[in-house]
Amino acid sequence: MITLASDFGTPYPAAMKGVLLRRADARLVDVGHDFPRQDVRTAAFWLRETLPYFPPATHLVVVDPGVGTDRAAIAIRAGDHALVGPDNGVLVPAARRLAGDESLETYAIDERALDPVVPAGESAASSGAGPRSNTFHGRDVFAPAAAAVHGADRDRLGSLAILEDTDDRVELALPEATVEDGRADGEVLVVDDFGNVVTNVPGSYLEGRERVLANSEPVPVGDTFAAVPVGQRLATVGSHGYVELDVNQGRGETAFELGVGDRVVLEPES
Secondary structure, three states, X not given: OEEEEEOOOOOHHHHHHHHXXXXXXXXXXXXXXXXXXXXXXXXXXXXXXXXXXXXXXEEEEEOOOOOOOOOOEEEEEEOOEEEEEEOOOOOHHHHHHHHOOOOOEEEEEOHHHOOOOOOOOOOHHHHOOOOXXXXXXXXXXXXXXXXXXXXXXXXXXXXXXXXXXXXXOOOOOOOOXXXXXXXXXXXXXXXXXOOOEEXXXXXXXHOOOOEEEEOOEEEEEOOOHHHOOOOOEEEEEXXXXXXXXXXXXXXXXXXXXXXXXXXXXXXXXX
């Protein structure tokens, strides 16, 4: 299995799939191609929360605001999984969760060692070495690399001619909330398509509480959206284990006037 994730929308992922289907005997599964454009941190969060539910696979990820620059292309072995994408941190949170207690193995991708991507009707000689495009490495670098990684023995990735061991990797750690003396000081990690505001405050903060102050505004605590009437705000624990600020059948980000990166302070209601 090869999974694909990007901020490309459509039709660009189809070109990546075409390359993969020509080079790998793999089942292709879309994680999603509607991640916020060039938002590395948001993509890293959703990948961390999604990829662990897959069986062993190669995960191709392209959220790459630095495409065409000197940023590296990498592959990471994480347990029985491998991740391929740009070296901007987007792979790291998911890789760490997939690896569990195992250490990560990181490899630099030698772009010029990849067999060039050649459209039907063109010859390899006319394509030259290295990527054809400075703006579409998803097609020309990462898809060929993912196909090669998919076909290799996970325990011997370093033997692939396109990969070279490296200790140099851009790290990305999602921010953690501070919880002290009954007060949680955190921020919004993501807002999902329903408008639910996912904070980085651990869900355990809501245990035993019927109401809290969210940025000084009183909010009821509920186990489900239906714990409050339709259109009413609530604080709940989302499927990711974090406190969410939501609206039953409504948009939490509008009701709470919060967006990604905004500060969220939760306190007991006095």
